Amino acid sequence: MKIHEYQGKAILARYGVPVPKGKVAFTVEEAEAAAKELGGFVVVKAQIHAGGRGKGGGVKVVKTVEDAVTAARNILGMQLVTHQTGPQGQKVGRLLVEEALPIEKELYLGITLDRASGKNVFMASSEGGMEIEEVAHHTPEKILKEVIEPGIGLSGYQARKMAFGIGIPAGSVNAAAKAMMALAKAYDEIDCSLAEINPFILLKDGRVMALDAKINIDDNAMFRHPEFADLRDLAEEDPLEVEASKFSLNYIKLDGNIACMVNGAGLAMATMDIVKYAGGEPANFLDVGGGANEEQIKNAFRILLSDTAVKAVFINIFGGILRCDILATGVVNAARELGISVPIVIRMEGTNVAEGKKILAESGFNFGVADGMMDGAQQVVRAAQ
């Protein structure tokens, strides 16, 4: 789960990572009050989950309360377009109003999982404020890494080594190391799947602070953190994806016009691939899971068809636990109940496939029945044209 910058900073602050004074604002009035409280010299920052907000015009530094109000008015409600939002952008519904600080140096801190070793890795770089992928690509030697030992955490010597290594002056190293260790502790305790502070800043007066906070939380660990449920911002998610999640369906909306319904994540990805290979564009990823029931199939169908771009549907099921006859019954019932306006191609294989095909044939609907994945993909691509 992604959370907003201001939410991430609030969590990090509890662990002892220094952050600027700031307040979240949902309205221009709230932004004005926050700017007054902070003395007028503030940064007004759009709160959306995507990165690249500054370049898109979602971050403004202002010197007076009046200018803060103008900035808030301009940014709140805007469709903020960044390299991560896609061309349609993301509507800004909240702001973070923060004290503006005299920056000496912009640095980078981050934590991510190293899958090969099964351990988290702390990364620090002198090249703050830039895309870390760019730094990794062009100047990998400028990213320092320390393995976080499970059960021990980031040790003081590791933090100091990185702090000195990224050019923090001696007088500020202890504060920086403390912030790094606090970040590592937070990462572990709140079950992060990603943490990035970019930039982590050194101030003119020698203090250090997290000027940004990108925190993702492991969805699988949410049962341990019921208090985080409120941090989810549904406005940041696609409405169809939100709807699908209510029925435990794994749906991701894409830009094409061929809807896909598949059981199993790997086969669902492979189905998108083969649609593309056959010359079409997938409209979505949808994994109905290994043990889908009729009700889920029906809801999956409804969600697929409510995407207005969809011109044809490809159902690709390899029946293991999910039997083909159950799938066929679910599809036929959904078709009867919802009505169907686009061609549907079904490819079934595996458990009870003969019974499943019989149900489809006797349904009275003109389903395209495919012989294999490739045949199915070719049929559905033709049908969508």
Added chain:
Amino acid sequence: MSVLVNKNTRLLVQGYTGAQGTFHATQSINYGTTVVGGVTPGKGGNTHLDRPVFNTVADCVKETGANASVIFVPPPFAADSIMEAADAGVELIVCITEGIPVRDMIAVKQFLKERNVRLIGPNCPGIITPNECRIGIMPGHIFKPGNIGVVSRSGTLTYEAVGQLSALGIGQSTCIGIGGDPIIGTTHLDAIQLLNADPDTHAIIMVGEIGGNNEEIAAAWIKENVTKPVIGFIAGQTAPEGRRMGHAGAIVAGGSGKAEDKMAAMEAAGITVCASPAEIGQKVKERLGL
């Protein structure tokens, strides 16, 4: 021949009396797997599916001589179940559970390093040696005994590949579903090393997907060490960056874990990489000259 599991495997089931455990234990028994009993804390002393239930894995191992375990335990308790099995000396642990937090698996990985056990999964369909032993949730009837080893991160994509092979009359030695999570016990490399050492495995199918770089690591080893034909496929060629595609581990992040990088590494290692998942079986046939 086969790897890891065969007719001598003595399987215990953790989460034995639950719905999933009961269903799949029954399927495994019907397949001919030697299921010796199971564990559900608090239900020890009972009999379930004509087999004894124990309170702890240690009791079960002591009484039944189990040497493999399959875990059908909900995510909050699954990591604990893996460690319990490892501590009881079970040699092969197969964890089916999907949704275990990464933090828990970091701890498990450390725990297992000090013990001589193999973990398959989590978030996997299990492992099968056709006509000998089925551990997990795979539909047994699609498999056919033979000489192709299969290793895959995905369940249904494994079935797809196996279905194509069986339809062509080509059987399998052992099929290993290694799981779709970021941290797994047995990687592509581990599974391929085992299959490479098995004299009755004549070719290997390696099915990967976006996320991480385990396929690249395996490809590098294959390049230097494997003379058997290897046929591969990578799912997620059309997946958008930054989105988790169903599996917790299937995500392209920060420019790494891309399908194209994996396919390039595999091709460079002499692996026959299928552009389409529909041609896996056919490519195996061609590589074997059948």
